[in-house]
Amino acid sequence: MGLFEMRRLAAALGRIAGRDPLTGVADRRTAEQAVAAAIARAERGLGTPSVVVVDLDGFTEVNDRVGHAGGDDVLRAVAGRLTATARTVDTVARLGGDEFLVLLESTGGPGAVAALGRLRRALAEDWSEVTGGLPVGASLGIATYRPGDGVASLVARADAEMYADKARRAAR
Numbered sequence: 580m581g582l583f584e585m586r587r588l589a590a591a592l593g594r595i596a597g598r599d600p601l602t603g604v605a606d607r608r609t610a611e612q613a614v615a616a617a618i619a620r621a622e623r624g625l626g627t628p629s630v631v632v633v634d635l636d637g638f639t640e641v642n643d644r645v646g647h648a649g650g651d652d653v654l655r656a657v658a659g660r661l662t663a664t665a666r667t668v669d670t671v672a673r674l675g676g677d678e679f680l681v682l683l684e685s686t687g688g689p690g691a692v693a694a695l696g697r698l699r700r701a702l703a704e705d706w707s708e709v710t711g712g713l714p715v716g717a718s719l720g721i722a723t724y725r726p727g728d729g730v731a732s733l734v735a736r737a738d739a740e741m742y743a744d745k746a747r748r749a750a751r
Contacts, residue, residue, distance in 0.1 A: 599673040601651055602658035610672030610680050614730045617684055621724045626685025629723040631695055632737040633661070633702070635677040636716035636748065645711055653677075656709045657702065657717070664701040665694075680734070687723040695721045718745035 597609035605613065617628035635657065642650040654677065661671045661681055670682040683694050702717035709715075720740025722733055 599658075602655050602673050604658045604662060604679070605670055605672035607672065607674050610670060610674065610682065611730050613670040613672075613682050614680075614733060617682060618724060618728060618730065618733065620685075622726075627687030627724050629683040629686050629691035629694070629721055630733050630737045631681040631683065631698060631719055631721045632674075632734065632741040633657070633679040633681070633698070634718050634741055634745065636718055636745065637714050638677040641710050641713050641715060644713055649710065652709050653706070653715060656706070660701040660704070661698060664697050680737075691721055691723050695719060716748060718742070718748055720744055 597605055597612075599606045614628070614630060617626075621627055635653070638650065638653065641653055654673070657677075657679060658671065658673060661679060665671050665681055666684075668684045669686075670680075670684075672680045672682075674680050681694075681698060683691055686694055699717070699719055702719075706713070706715045718741050720737045720743065722736035722740060724733060728736075
């Protein structure tokens with residue numbers, strides 16, 4: 580095998596290694612690395628990132644009623660909707676189960692709120708063709724980088740906002 584072929588193969592493996600095998604979006608480790616890099620850029624004054632955490636509502640019922648293959652279809656559809664809505668510079672990742680993360684590069688303040696609204700609308704669209712009529716909702720939380728934030732604290736704040744959104748949605 581020649582050097583050119585080895586480099587091509589290494590590049591292909593690198594693209595696959597950091598991906599969630601079911602959805603094709605970034606995996607948890609890749610997401611954490613991307614958030615860490617965005618924080619490092621922010622600390623050098625190169626933009627303010629925000630993180631959105633997404634958790635599906637009603638996903639367990641989909642798995643129970645239409646099976647895991649149907650649940651997998653929903654997860655792939657969520658990944659597709661998030662990817663189609665996010666910008667190419669942003670990172671969409673599956674954290675595990677039915678939880679996703681979107682890293683909004685250099686997007687704080689009003690831009691982050693606008694991006695959150697676009698993501699929310701994309702996930703509020705009709706799911707009936709994927710779920711056979713079962714409802715699926717999504718709870719979303721956002722946090723914008725603050726000086727002193729690390730990956731864990733930034734994601735934890737977005738996660739807390741997501742749980743607050745889930746509680747508001749359940750109360751309706």
